[in-house]
Amino acid sequence: MARKISFINYKGGVGKTSLIVNTAAALAKMGKRVLLFDFDTQSNASIWLLKLDRWNKINATGEGAIYSIFDPGRGQVKDLVVKDVVEGKSGEKLLPGLDLVPTTFNLVDLENEYTGDPKRPPYLVFQEQLATIEANYDFILFDCPPNILRASQCGVFASNEIYVPANPDALSLIGFTLLVEKLQKFHQLSASFRRTSMGAPAQVHGIVFNSIKTGVDIEVPKMRMQLRLNQFKTAKRAAPGAKIFDTQIRDAMVVRRAVALGLPVALVSAEAADAGPTGDNVITDYRKLANELVAHVQG
């Protein structure tokens, strides 16, 4: 069964999209079958992986974008999958195994204009359609905006695990705290729509520190985060096995550059990745993170 995972934090700009895209790429490189959903109307992950030309075509009509399953409602998740999404200049497949369901800017209408059938909230419509293709994948990942509004709810409802990207600052800790509160509320609201076959509602299973500058000591923010996580675990508001990941992702120029190149960092040349004194680099960080995620299977 596919592991279904949302990356989310109520704090914006902490690196959710960078982490999820690069971790998805690392998992695909390990031979895992990975499907990434972009649930952020900013479309960062979609523009990054499709590059602007291919994304523009979808944005022009909305056809092929996730919102088409809600409005006009003819789209089917299974038909929206862009197989092996990462392509080179002449259309060659560069990363087999990484598929994407893209979004365009029209996803914002899900939060406002969309009315739909109140007995069938968007997250239920989405979950039912996702169920028809889940068996094709080892990992299904949801990139969410920093909130649990309707678009994020689709990812959260379908997920069984949540990972929280964080920077070593107070705002990330506040964002994590708020996330856990909002999660609780959403699970209560959506409880009557859950089926046993979906497994447990998603709780936080891990925290990943991102964008860590060389020489910066993050012990204090890490300790504060650990204390908060322990409180949530005691209150049964985080998964019993939830932890701060040993792997942390360093701050590296190449992460920003990779977006402009339309490639996950793992496909940018290793020389561009500014190897550290021991020869490791940010690509190694993402690979380690992917391995740690694969191993982190307990509740």
Ligand SMILES: Nc1ncnc2c1ncn2[C@@H]1O[C@H](COP(=O)(O)OP(=O)(O)OP(=O)(O)O)[C@@H](O)[C@H]1O
């Ligand atoms: N490890 C890193 N090293 C250097 N830059 C990074 C790193 N991780 C993320 N960034 C940069 O930080 C910025 C924010 O990252 P990203 O878009 O992934 O955050 P986000 O949490 O998804 O933001 P949003 O809340 O808007 O969705 C981007 O410019 C990204 O390239």
Ligand SMILES: [Mg+2]
């Ligand atoms: Mg993002």
